[in-house]
Amino acid sequence: DGGITQSPKYLFRKEGQNVTLSCEQNLNHDAMYWYRQDPGQGLRLIYYSQIVNDFQKGDIAEGYSVSREKKESFPLTVTSAQKNPTAFYLCASSPRGSGSTDTQYFGPGTRLTVL
């Protein structure tokens, strides 16, 4: 089955630690995205990538880093510089990176809690 997988589903981290969230897709999509969702709020874009070895900052990139070494993988690292990292993190992918006719499909999400 084709789809987007994120792991782990739940993640706990101590303050001051970096943590990496995994996102893998086997849909052969070119574009991938990371969003953060806080309770009762919409989706805020952290980083996105339209092609391998290239990525752009979204609206709230500070304290996060990404890499895109393979088409199917787009891991997100939440660094200790992120002041309020507790949130629900969603990864998405899109066939050609164009929002006009190719919508975004979401993974199941990772809920990160900082203790």
Add this chain to the structure above:
Amino acid sequence: QQPVQSPQAVILREGEDAVINCSSSKALYSVHWYRQKHGEAPVFLMILLKGGEQKGHEKISASFNEKKQQSSLYLTASQLSYSGTYFCGTEEVGVNDYKLSFGAGTTVTVRA
């Protein structure tokens, strides 16, 4: 530019109808609608392109008024399964950055 959704929340009884609006101050090329159940990922419902297109999904339909820069989602004869938070994602005309801007969401609760 983040679109504005209204209302923030709506409570319905089974069989009732509701309308959710998504408005932008910018000219829109496309509007994408999603539904998210609590603790789950958003699920794609439909996409509307510039041109006043109207689409449907089950008894959920939507329209896109490009002059008003607004899209509306219509929940007809609501079912319990329609409960969730509905988001619109928009792409602006002339902004080819392959991003969607999402509204804050409208929480729909359907009661028996």
